[in-house]
Structures are given as C-alpha cells and as structure tokens.
Amino acid sequence: MAVSNEELGLVEVLRRQSDELSPKDDLNDKYYEGTQRLEHLGIAVPPELRRFETVLNWNRVTVDSVEQRLRLKEFVxxxxxxxxxxLREHWDANNLDSESGLLHKDTLIYGRGFVCVGSNADDAAHPLISVESPRELTVRVDPRTRRIEAALRLYGGTENDPEPNLATLYQPNSTVWLAKSAGKWDEYDRDNHNLGRVPIVMFINRRRAGKWDGVSEMRDVIPLVDAAARALTNMQVAAESIAIPKRWVVGMSKGDFVDGTGKPIPVWESYMGAIWANGNKDAKVGQFDGASLDNFWGTVNHLANDASSVTGLPTRYFGQTSVNPAAEGAIRADETRLIMNVEGKAAGLGDGWAWVQGIAERLRTGVWPAANQIKTEWFDAGTPTFSQKADALSKLYAAGNGVISREGVWDELQWSEARKARERDYFVNQSRLALTSLEKDVEEVV
Incomplete structure (x- = not known):
C-alpha cells in the first residue's frame, strides 16, 4: 500500500534529524559503557602501549547515582x-517498576527518553506502555503548544546492512507501519486511532526553553574522565619503565651471572633478583632511585574533586574515601546537592509519567483525564537514616495522641499501598486473636 507524499516527507525530515543525533548518541553510549579508547581523547598512543589504556568510568557513577534514587511511589x-x-494497575501490568529505570537511565545518558502507549488487544483494560530507545525514536515538537506533532521510529537492518529497513510513523490520529524495499518506503499496516495526539511522551534531561534534545548528565564530567584516563595510562607506562629502580654494576661480565650450579641466569632474573653475590673483588653494584608516581596520583585526586564539584556527588563517590562522613546525618548533609538534583529531575519525570497515565486512561475509558493534574509521588531521594526517622515518627505519633496518625506514619515510612493493606490485615488478625483470647478468659471466669 502506498504511503502519502505528506507522510513520506515527515519520514524524510525525521530520518535526517535522527542521523544528526546519531554521532552524539554513539559517543554518549561509549562513555557510559566505558568503551571509549584513548584515540577518542585526541592523543597518539603507540600500538605497543595500547595494553596500558585505562578508563576510569566516572560517567557511569554520575548516571547511576542519580538513576538509583529515582523510585516512583504512586499516582494520585x-x-x-x-x-x-x-493507575497502579497500569503500572504493574507493564512491569514499570523495572522498565521505568530504563527510561530514567536513557534520559540521563542521551538527554532524552521516550515512552509509547498503545491499545492492548489481549487486555483492553490495561493499555500497553513501553519504554522506547531514544536511539531509534525521533520527534518533531510544535513550539507553540509544546506537543509532539509527529514521531518516527527506525529499526531493523542486518549485520551486513545496518541501515534501518522498518519504520513506524506516529501521528495525532494514526500510526503507520512502513517497510523499505528497493529504496522506497511502503505502508504495510495502519491504525487510525483518532486520539488527537501522538501516543508518545518525551522525557528531557536538563531541559531549557525552546530546546527539545536535552543534555546528557555526563556532559560536564566527560572531559575530566578523559584527563584521568590520560593520567592513569601514563602512570602505568611510567610504572613499567622509570618507576622501577635501575641497577648498575661495574667490573662484571655477562658470564659472571650464574646460579649455584654454574648455569647462566636469564637477564630478567638477574635484574629482578633481590640479592646479588659475586666473587669478583673489583666489582661494584648499585642502583638509581626510581621515579615517583605521586604526581599522577595527585592529578587523579584533583580531577576527582573537580568531578565532584560539577556533578554534585560527594567526593567519596569518586574514590576519595578519606573524606567519608562518619555519621548518618553527616552523610545526608554531604549528599545535599545530589538529593536536590534528583528531586528536580523527579519533578520533570513525574510530569511525563502523568501524561503517560493520561494517555493510558484515554485508551481505557475513551475520555481524556486532566493529565496535567495527575500527581506523581516519589520515594525519598536521600540516603535512608531509618533509626533517626523511626525515632522522630514515634514521637510524632505518641501512641495515637500526637500530631500524626498511624496511616500518616506509614506514609512517612514510604510504604506502598500494597504494604499498607497487608499491615491493616495484620492488625485485624491481631485484634481477632486478642478478642478470642479475651472470650476464653471470660468463659473460664464464668
């Protein structure tokens, strides 16, 4: 089936946009995985020294330290x-407790992430919600309404020909599936859903007004990782060359280096031997001092401090264990910038997840909810200090005569609704057992 010229034009525009983003995405992916090599750093390393290349993956630390604290609690x-x-059923039916982490991680790595919502032919009450790779999806945004006008997902291809040969074009009232044959896109399926909106939600990291591609969370730390890689690589080369003390000997020949049986000792063994003994009274032995590697170590420590300053992560996250706070309160204070960063990201991500749930409700009920007013709540981003929190909550509760209820305490403990329901059942059973015991006591007295 032939696709319209207007749709083909959209495909071409979005494909070019995807091609423009691809090099940056490739580089961000390599930096997160720690597979970038020194040739990417702009310095020349002889092939025989490639074995010394070392990548200190602070990029992954930067991303994972934020992503691990983004734990969504519930929707209201x-x-x-x-x-x-x-809304919790929608979440659980699509395994989003685990899948949402993929979205958050991709958004931090590439600067943007996507979630697609579609109808579920097997279970109409629970629409399909799927996290899509930002390396496959690209969108066009209306700057006036700030809504996605169209989106294109490119995929397929083979190992010999990686060029995508399949595509999905998302539009406000239809979704079109395309296949490329002989260099031409042809339509092979279409869903005229008439939603009035593209069923895709885009999440942006470090969003700025008027910009829709986002910024990687690793952007500020990448130059520091490059510099640390240089320092560590040079340190390894130095450790193998100038750091080992050089020995010298005068008055001996090669034949003088023999073992107890008179057999010649290999050169490396004679060099590395802890004790040299010989019978030549005129021989003299000594060694030069090895070069110190402290300058390399000091450079790495300095770069770790710089990484801490630009990311807001405590310096101990970058191996500076000597400054590790000793107390729980000090640890939380040390993580203030990290916590504020996570809470700021949670606000933007929460708006996106609310829109995802809004589209899911529209597909389930046929009516658009007020998605802008759906509230997304998150678990505390701070390092848990359970003993302090438990002590404070017990004082606030004060055996039911305080300023907070039992259910309020549960909320502060960040229990899920399922956990609360289970605890209510425990209380009911506990009361039932107590009542049964009391009835038996009464019967014995009577």
Whole structure:
C-alpha cells in the first residue's frame, strides 16, 4: 500500500534529524559503557602501549547515582487524596517498576527518553506502555503548544546492512507501519486511532526553553574522565619503565651471572633478583632511585574533586574515601546537592509519567483525564537514616495522641499501598486473636 507524499516527507525530515543525533548518541553510549579508547581523547598512543589504556568510568557513577534514587511511589488522580488503584494497575501490568529505570537511565545518558502507549488487544483494560530507545525514536515538537506533532521510529537492518529497513510513523490520529524495499518506503499496516495526539511522551534531561534534545548528565564530567584516563595510562607506562629502580654494576661480565650450579641466569632474573653475590673483588653494584608516581596520583585526586564539584556527588563517590562522613546525618548533609538534583529531575519525570497515565486512561475509558493534574509521588531521594526517622515518627505519633496518625506514619515510612493493606490485615488478625483470647478468659471466669 502506498504511503502519502505528506507522510513520506515527515519520514524524510525525521530520518535526517535522527542521523544528526546519531554521532552524539554513539559517543554518549561509549562513555557510559566505558568503551571509549584513548584515540577518542585526541592523543597518539603507540600500538605497543595500547595494553596500558585505562578508563576510569566516572560517567557511569554520575548516571547511576542519580538513576538509583529515582523510585516512583504512586499516582494520585485529580480530586483524590489517596493513590489511584487503576493507575497502579497500569503500572504493574507493564512491569514499570523495572522498565521505568530504563527510561530514567536513557534520559540521563542521551538527554532524552521516550515512552509509547498503545491499545492492548489481549487486555483492553490495561493499555500497553513501553519504554522506547531514544536511539531509534525521533520527534518533531510544535513550539507553540509544546506537543509532539509527529514521531518516527527506525529499526531493523542486518549485520551486513545496518541501515534501518522498518519504520513506524506516529501521528495525532494514526500510526503507520512502513517497510523499505528497493529504496522506497511502503505502508504495510495502519491504525487510525483518532486520539488527537501522538501516543508518545518525551522525557528531557536538563531541559531549557525552546530546546527539545536535552543534555546528557555526563556532559560536564566527560572531559575530566578523559584527563584521568590520560593520567592513569601514563602512570602505568611510567610504572613499567622509570618507576622501577635501575641497577648498575661495574667490573662484571655477562658470564659472571650464574646460579649455584654454574648455569647462566636469564637477564630478567638477574635484574629482578633481590640479592646479588659475586666473587669478583673489583666489582661494584648499585642502583638509581626510581621515579615517583605521586604526581599522577595527585592529578587523579584533583580531577576527582573537580568531578565532584560539577556533578554534585560527594567526593567519596569518586574514590576519595578519606573524606567519608562518619555519621548518618553527616552523610545526608554531604549528599545535599545530589538529593536536590534528583528531586528536580523527579519533578520533570513525574510530569511525563502523568501524561503517560493520561494517555493510558484515554485508551481505557475513551475520555481524556486532566493529565496535567495527575500527581506523581516519589520515594525519598536521600540516603535512608531509618533509626533517626523511626525515632522522630514515634514521637510524632505518641501512641495515637500526637500530631500524626498511624496511616500518616506509614506514609512517612514510604510504604506502598500494597504494604499498607497487608499491615491493616495484620492488625485485624491481631485484634481477632486478642478478642478470642479475651472470650476464653471470660468463659473460664464464668
């Protein structure tokens, strides 16, 4: 089936946009995985020294330290005061407790991430919500409405021909599946869903007004990782060459280096031997001092401090264990910038997940909810200090006569709705057992 010229034009525009983003995405992926090599750093390393190349992967530390603290707790519908069971069902039905981490990580690595929402032919009550790779998806945004006008997903290809040969074009009222044959895109399926909106939500890291490609969380630390890699590589070369003390000997010949049986000793063994003994009274032995590697170590430490300053992560995250705070409160204070960074990202990500749930509700009910008013709640981004929190909550509760209720304590402990329901059952069973015991005591007395 032939696709319209207008749609082909959209495919071409979005494909070019994807090609423009691809080199930067490739580089960010390599830096996160720690597979970038020294040739990417702009210095020449002889082939025989490649074995000394060392990558200190602070990029992954920077991303994972933020992503691990982004734990979504629940959704609250407009007008409700408790978590929505329906929205939680959408979440659980699509395994988003684990899948959401992929979205958050991709957004931090590439600067943008995507979630696609579609109808579920097997279970209409629970629409399909899937995290899509930003390396496959690209979008066009209307700057006036700030909505996605169209999106293109490119995929397929083979090892011999990696050029994508399959595509999905998302539009406000239809989704079109395309296949390339003989250099031409042909339509092989179409879904006229008539949603009025593209069923894709884009998440942006470090968003700025008017910009829609985002910024990688690793951007500021990448130059420091490059510099640390240079220092560590040079240090390894130096450790193998000038750092080992050089020995000298005068008055001996090669034949004088023999073992107890008179057999010649290999050169490396004679050099590395701890004790040299000989019977030549005129021979003299000594050694030069080896070069110190402290300058390399000092450079790496300095770069670790710089990485801490630009990322907001404590210096101990970069191997500076000597400055590790001793107390729980000090640890939390040391992580203030990290916590504020995570909370700021959670606000933007929460808006995106609310829109995902809004599209899911539209597919389930046929009616658009007030997605802008769906509230997304997150677990505390700080390092848990359970003993301090438990002590404070017990004082606030004060056996039911304080300023907070039992359910309020559970909320502060960040229990899920399922955990609360289970605890209520425990209390019911506990009360039932106590009542049964009391009845038996009464019967014995009577």
């Amino acid at each position: 519908l407009p007008g409700d005061v408790s978590a929505s069971k329906i």
